[in-house]
Amino acid sequence: MTRLTRRSFTALAGASLGAIATAPLARPALAQAKPKLVVIGGGPGGGTLARYVQKDAAGAIEVTLVEPATQFTTCFFSNIYVGGYRTFESITHGYDKVKREGVNVIHEAAASIDRARREVVLSGGRRLAYDRLAVAPGIDIKFDSVPGYSEQAAEVMPHAWKPGAQTRLLTAKLNALKDGDQIVMVAPPNPYRCPPGPYERVSMFAHVLKAKGFKNARIVVIDPKPAFSKQKLFMQGWEKHYPGMIEWQDPKMHGGLKSVDAATNTVKTDLAEYKAALVNVIPAQMAGRIARDSGLANASGFCPIDSASMKSTIDANVFVVGDASIAGDMPKSAFSANSQAKVAAMTIRGELTNARTFPARYANTCWSLIETDDDIFVGGTYEPGDGKIKQVTSIISQDNEPADLRKRNYAASVDWYTGIVVDIFG
Amino acid sequence: MSARARPHQAPAPTAGLALTLVICTVGPGSLAADLEFGRYLAAECMTCHRSATATSTIPNIFGLGRQHVAAVLMAYRDKTLPNAVMQNIAGRLSDEEIASLALYFSITMKP
Numbered sequence: 001m002t003r004l005t006r007r008s009f010t011a012l013a014g015a016s017l018g019a020i021a022t023a024p025l026a027r028p029a030l031a032q033a034k035p036k037l038v039v040i041g042g043g044p045g046g047g048t049l050a051r052y053v054q055k056d057a058a059g060a061i062e063v064t065l066v067e068p069a070t071q072f073t074t075c076f077f078s079n080i081y082v083g084g085y086r087t088f089e090s091i092t093h094g095y096d097k098v099k100r101e102g103v104n105v106i107h108e109a110a111a112s113i114d115r116a117r118r119e120v121v122l123s124g125g126r127r128l129a130y131d132r133l134a135v136a137p138g139i140d141i142k143f144d145s146v147p148g149y150s151e152q153a154a155e156v157m158p159h160a161w162k163p164g165a166q167t168r169l170l171t172a173k174l175n176a177l178k179d180g181d182q183i184v185m186v187a188p189p190n191p192y193r194c195p196p197g198p199y200e201r202v203s204m205f206a207h208v209l210k211a212k213g214f215k216n217a218r219i220v221v222i223d224p225k226p227a228f229s230k231q232k233l234f235m236q237g238w239e240k241h242y243p244g245m246i247e248w249q250d251p252k253m254h255g256g257l258k259s260v261d262a263a264t265n266t267v268k269t270d271l272a273e274y275k276a277a278l279v280n281v282i283p284a285q286m287a288g289r290i291a292r293d294s295g296l297a298n299a300s301g302f303c304p305i306d307s308a309s310m311k312s313t314i315d316a317n318v319f320v321v322g323d324a325s326i327a328g329d330m331p332k333s334a335f336s337a338n339s340q341a342k343v344a345a346m347t348i349r350g351e352l353t354n355a356r357t358f359p360a361r362y363a364n365t366c367w368s369l370i371e372t373d374d375d376i377f378v379g380g381t382y383e384p385g386d387g388k389i390k391q392v393t394s395i396i397s398q399d400n401e402p403a404d405l406r407k408r409n410y411a412a413s414v415d416w417y418t419g420i421v422v423d424i425f426g
Numbered sequence: 427m428s429a430r431a432r433p434h435q436a437p438a439p440t441a442g443l444a445l446t447l448v449i450c451t452v453g454p455g456s457l458a459a460d461l462e463f464g465r466y467l468a469a470e471c472m473t474c475h476r477s478a479t480a481t482s483t484i485p486n487i488f489g490l491g492r493q494h495v496a497a498v499l500m501a502y503r504d505k506t507l508p509n510a511v512m513q514n515i516a517g518r519l520s521d522e523e524i525a526s527l528a529l530y531f532s533i534t535m536k537p
Contacts, residue, residue: 052469335473342469358466361518363473365511379511381518395514408483412474412511415484419477 034062035352038120038130040110040290042067042095044076045322045337046136047424052345054103060353064104064128066120070094072425073163076334077417079197080369082160082171083204084211091163097426113294115315132348134319135296135303135312136337137288138162139193142301145284146186146260153262157279160201161193173278174205179214181277184267186257187223188282191302193323193332195229196378198282200368203234206242207371220276221248222257222269229331230368230378233397237370287324302326307384308360310344319344327362328388329380335364338420360384365395367413373403375410458522464530467523470515476537488536495528 039050042065050065057063073092080086095105109123113133120128141159143150149157160170177183183205187198202219209217227250228234238246255270260281267274286292286301296303296312303320304313307328312318321344322337330336343360350357365379376397382389397409471487478486487495501507502516503524519527 338473339470346466356462358463361467361470363470363515365514377511379514381514383518393514393517395510397510411483415478415482416474418482419472419474419484422477423472 034060035131036062036129037064037132037134037348037352038128039063039065039134039136040113040120041136041138041288041322042069042072042098042105043136043138043322043337044074044334044420044424045138045341046134047072047095047098048338048341049134049136049319049321049345049348050103051098051101051424051426052342053348054101056345056355057349057353059102061349062104063102064106064130065095065098066106066108066110066122066128067095068107068109068123070107073167074334074421075161075163075193075197076420078160078163078167079200079204081167082174082201083207083369085369085372088168093421093425095425101426110290113290113318115294115318118317130317131352132317132319134321134341134344134348135291135294135324136320136322136341137290137324139285139323139332140288140292142284142286145189146257146281148259148261149281149283150262153260154281156262156265157260157281159282160280161188161197161282161285170278170280174208177209177214177217177277179212180216182274183217183219183278183280184274184276185219185221186260186267186279186281186283187221187225187228189224189284191332192282192285194366195331195333196234196366196368199228199230199234200370201280202246202248203237203242203368203370206238206245209245210242210371217245219246220274221246222254222267222274223248223250224257226250226252229366230376230396232399233376234368234370236399237374237376241371241374285323287320291320291324296320297324298326300326307387307389309347310340310360311347319348328382329391330362330364330382330389331366333364333366334420334424335366335416336362338423339363362389365416367409367416369410369413373407373410375406375413377409377413459525459529460522461526461529461533463523464526464528465534467519467527468530468534471527471531472537478536486536487531488534490531492528492532495531496524499524499527 039046050063054063071092071094077091099105110120111123112121118130158166158170160166258268260267287297287303291297291303296314298304303325305320305325310319310321312320321340323332339362346357349355362382367377369375378396380391380394383392474484475487478484499516502512505513
């Protein structure tokens with residue numbers, strides 16, 4: 001191992017600082033003009049980022065948030081809505097407070113990004129100049145990753161993995177089921193938004209059917225993965241609360257998904273064919289269109305970032321946060337996006353106003369409800385390391401915990417939801 | 427690097443550890459009770475704690491005494507207070523980070 005003296009360390013640090021100083025970073029065009037930040041996407045990543053820059057820069061940066069929806073329904077806690085524990089309105093939020101805080105919110109879609117001119121082109125043709133751009137479009141569904149599936153098929157076999165009308169459609173179909181009806185879920189391959197989400201959703205399906213007193217309900221999960229998040233805890237919970245109702249199949253058990261057919265509500269695997277009253281297809285995913293069309297994604301379909309800043313490794317004037325980014329060991333979750341946005345917001349202020357910056361640090365916790373008052377979590381803390389965002393600590397709920405602890409977990413998750421939506425939407 | 431700098435730890439005379447010492451000296455770990463650093467670190471706490479009420483499971487942490495906040499965070503770090511989520515969050519905090527957070531929360535009211 002090479003021994004580093006203090007002198008050689010200083011030299012290395014000097015070289016590194018020199019490299020940063022000569023990077024082609026855009027500066028505000030006019031010395032007098034306020035630097036401009038444009039944020040694309042008003043979800044957990046984009047909303048948090050816009051608000052934190054607006055709040056901490058105290059007017060020194062002009063912040064514009066581009067989000068077509070005037071009301072944003074959160075994907076997190078949408079399973080809790082499916083399970084009947086919350087109303088749709090309670091997971092839907094507006095931007096009035098974000099606007100009152102001084103962020104310029106434009107309810108229009110971002111059509112394209114002209115990275116050479118540092119401009120965002122809106123769907124109506126208007127161009128927004130930026131000194132820094134943050135891209136937080138979330139995921140797009142890869143409809144063609146499931147043979148037979150399409151945007152049209154999703155009207156019959158909802159994915160409900162982007163919140164809104166799809167979530168309501170899935171819930172309506174669930175609530176219309178009769179005893180003896182079968183549900184089939186096609187689970188997604190990695191990486192995807194909310195790793196425990198499909199299994200919490202299965203739990204919520206089972207909860208609704210059990211609460212109706214159904215004795216002959218059956219839920220089959222066709223999974224392309226050999227294992228999934230919090231698997232042991234979910235399976236223990238399913239056995240405890242819904243014995244015999246849920247059948248999870250890994251690839252060895254189903255032999256591979258062959259196709260789905262929306263006309264007949266049929267799912268074919270290598271080994272069987274299922275005709276179901278409700279089919280929930282959750283396909284593979286990729287970064288939202290605007291990130292891919294702008295050349296910010298790599299061959300994986302997601303966007304590489306610098307782990308110390310959430311800055312795109314493709315364009316030094318662009319940051320990518322949330323589900324669209326390749327965030328190393330961090331799962332794609334609202335909590336992760338919110339955490340990443342704070343690191344990006346700090347870095348952007350450092351670059352545009354010379355504000356002090358500190359080493360990046362990230363955190364995440366994902367709670368999942370299995371049955372009323374039986375809630376489990378998995379979480380971690382993260383820092384830059386080994387060329388990625390690396391997990392440094394982890395926690396997970398334990399087997400057979402006392403019921404009161406699981407009940408407190410759920411109460412904590414509800415409090416977390418209350419807190420994070422204020423962090424995002426004001 | 428997770429720089430959990432211990433204030434009374436004597437520097438070892440090897441070049442490798444000298445490098446660590448340099449990083450700690452210029453990094454935030456050595457800045458005891460740095461308010462701005464505390465404000466940055468506190469952003470992580472906001473996600474869950476910012477909307478706490480008197481009856482919520484997640485408690486209010488704004489406007490508390492410095493000593494109290496520091497003692498509670500250290501107890502979570504040392505796992506003498508139960509709560510896996512908080513033990514996880516506090517587990518990587520250095521003494522200086524805890525001091526900075528305690529200062530920030532002692533003088534900041536809930537937004």
